[in-house]
Amino acid sequence: MALGAKNLKNLRASITLLKPPSLSTDTWTRRRLFPAAACIISGLALAAAFPKWNQTYFLPIALWPLFYALQGQSPKRAFWLGFVFGLAFYSGLLYWIAYVTRVFGNLPLPLALGVMLLLAAVLSLYRAFWAAGVAWAAHRGISPLWTAPNFWVVSEFIQAHFPFGGFPWELLGYGLYRYPMLIQVADVTGVYGLSFLVVLVNVLLFLMTHRKFGPLVHSMRHEALPLLLIMVCVGYNAHRLDAVKRLTAASPKIPVAVTQGNIKQGEKWNPQMVHTTLDRYAELTARSKGARLIIWPETAAPFFFIRTPDFTAKVVDIAKQSGAYLLFGAPAWELTEAGERYFNRAYLLTPKGEVTGYYDKAHLVPYGEYVPLQKIFFFIPKMVPMIGDFAEGPVGTTLSLPEGPIGVLICFESIFPYLARAQIKNGARLLVNITNDAWYGETSAPYQHMSMAVLRAVEGRVALARAANTGISAFIGPDGKILWTSGMNVPAAHTLELPWLPGGSLYTRFGDVFAWICLVYTALVFFLFRKR
Known part of the structure; x- marks a missing residue:
């Protein structure tokens, strides 16, 4: 009997060892549910910043929950979190696709919703690769201050060209359209420069309040260059707005x-x-x-x-x-x-x-x-x-x-x-x-x-x-x-x-040079840090 009891105990121990490790409910909630929920909140908040809701005050903070969710995540996990964020954003932004395909395409409602979600999913891939890139760089000691804005511009630039000639609908910078004081730099960078600045402000404010991004510790000295860049853009906006107003007043x-x-x-x-x-x-x-x-x-x-x-x-x-x-x-x-x-x-x-x-x-x-x-x-x-x-x-x-x-x-x-x-x-x-x-x-x-x-x-x-x-x-x-x-x-x-007016600007002359610079910068980051 004693031998049988001992064998039974060993058998139970063996079965326990064969069970796959599982997360406790609290750990699963913290590691899986909270990040996904944060991404959904971030996506919906960003959609609310665009017409016809026009809650523009969300623009400088809408990405905070997303950055919170990406902290310490592997590139693979960050990819799926970015995809969830994109799906929430584009579903809120492009819900009208279901209306068009239902009313004028004569599709059944479930299929019309499916078409909308399919488009949202395709566009979400750009945000997914962006999130994976930010996480990949963070694991190599690169702060999102130096990657998130550039990588975002690259993802938008690619979205503007592929597939089927691109679909650059409501890129991030368009959310500022009601505020001339904030958009004058577009005559140099195009809309991509505005998207860059919106992401930069988001990540800068996030790091100023959290001081950490996963394993990276953020100090105030990291803020100097981004703050200087933002101040230069603010000054340029004010200068150009005044100059264009004078040209407009004097023009035929x-x-x-x-x-x-x-x-x-x-x-x-x-x-x-x-x-x-x-x-x-x-x-x-x-x-x-x-x-x-x-x-x-x-x-x-x-x-x-x-x-x-x-x-x-x-x-x-x-x-x-x-x-x-x-x-x-x-x-x-x-x-x-x-x-x-x-x-x-x-x-x-x-x-x-x-x-x-x-x-x-x-x-x-x-x-x-x-x-x-x-x-x-x-x-x-x-x-x-x-x-x-x-x-x-x-x-x-x-x-x-x-x-x-x-x-x-x-x-x-x-x-x-x-x-x-x-x-x-x-x-x-x-x-x-x-x-x-x-x-x-x-x-x-x-x-x-x-x-x-x-x-x-x-x-x-x-x-x-x-x-x-x-x-x-x-x-x-x-x-x-x-x-x-x-x-x-x-x-x-x-x-x-x-x-x-005769028209013309640096952007007219040189086109998307700013986006190409971001693309080259991104390629260099991935090339130089690929083995770390």
């Missing part, structure tokens, strides 16, 4: 009118609605007395201009009666050696009703204007099914008024700085953004879309006029000040004298 002006027809998306392409639509724009155009240039939104003329004689004649007549140059959007169709080609086009008519030029959209919307990887994502339909895939136009095309060239950005082209920069390099003295945001209903998307146009004006130092079908139409000064905005889902017409 041009009266520009924007119109907002407020045509519902469900009615826009109905052939029976074309006369009603043109009557609406005729009325709004008649209200734009004294304007040198009158702007209608994207595809305000929902037919093939020139190839549809009766509707074309009506638009020409409206232009003649206005006595102004008329810029408007319409689809275009051409037969080439390669076959039929469709374009999302903006036409410019003279006061005599003659076509003086046109601009074809150069950066197309995936699943809006063409379908990439259709065999894989066969369940995601194109949002404009009645027209075939669109073709791209050339980058940098400008249209000419007697006073000088203007640059046109159609729809979400306003979120791609390289397009506006090319037009300003080609002499554009005014940027025009025409868009149809009726797709988005009452969601935050129209507000987010408008906010990003502000940076195009600052980067190029020209005014920007924005005409949106259902809103938000706007005028923006060369200093980024929002001079006027329309209401949402109401017809509107407004005329304003805008400065006619």
Whole structure:
């Protein structure tokens, strides 16, 4: 019996040794649940800093919970925490994707939510690799002061180009769009410089209050250079804001009118609605007395201009009666050696009703204007099914008024700085953004879309006029000040004298040099510290 009891005891001990080690409930909560919850809080707080919530005070502190969660984490664990942060952020920011695919893509609600989460997951990968990089560097003794801002810029820069031409929607720096005093440095660095500063302020304030980041001990001497950099940017912002205001006051002006027809998306392409639509724009155009240039939104003329004689004649007549140059959007169709080609086009008519030029959209919307990887994502339909895939136009095309060239950005082209920069390099003295945001209903998307146009004006130092079908139409000064905005889902017409500046800046001349410097710096960090 004694021998049996002893063997039984040994057997139990052996079974205990075979059990995998497990975390206690308290340890699991501390090591797993708290960091994940902190990342979710951080992501949602950051989403709240953007339109239409505009809780901008979250920007300098929204990343604190994320930095707290990343302390002492392995790169692998940090990757997944960064992914959770990104998923919370993009789900809160891009929830409207589910609305668009549900209402206009006719997807069942679960599938529409799945499409939104799929996009959020793809974008979250950029934040995941950023977090893994910060943790990797911390384990090699490099403070996040020297890595987090640079790595963030690199992740945004890559996001702006891949996949499918990039989707740089509401990069971190765009959250400052309502504050001209904070965004003037964008005429040197582009929006990436603003993102750099936002991350730098977050990590600096976090380390000033915590003094540690995992095994790294942070001292006040580490703060000197970042604080100096922030002070230099504050001084530059104040200097440039004052200089641009003086240039604007002294510059010649041009009266520009924007119109907002407020045509519902469900009615826009109905052939029976074309006369009603043109009557609406005729009325709004008649209200734009004294304007040198009158702007209608994207595809305000929902037919093939020139190839549809009766509707074309009506638009020409409206232009003649206005006595102004008329810029408007319409689809275009051409037969080439390669076959039929469709374009999302903006036409410019003279006061005599003659076509003086046109601009074809150069950066197309995936699943809006063409379908990439259709065999894989066969369940995601194109949002404009009645027209075939669109073709791209050339980058940098400008249209000419007697006073000088203007640059046109159609729809979400306003979120791609390289397009506006090319037009300003080609002499554009005014940027025009025409868009149809009726797709988005009452969601935050129209507000987010408008906010990003502000940076195009600052980067190029020209005014920007924005005409949106259902809103938000706007005028923006060369200093980024929002001079006027329309209401949402109401017809509107407004005329304003805008400065006619020659435009151009260091950013116009050199482009994304700042982002490339961050990319080279990041590559050097990984190369020099790879074996530590």
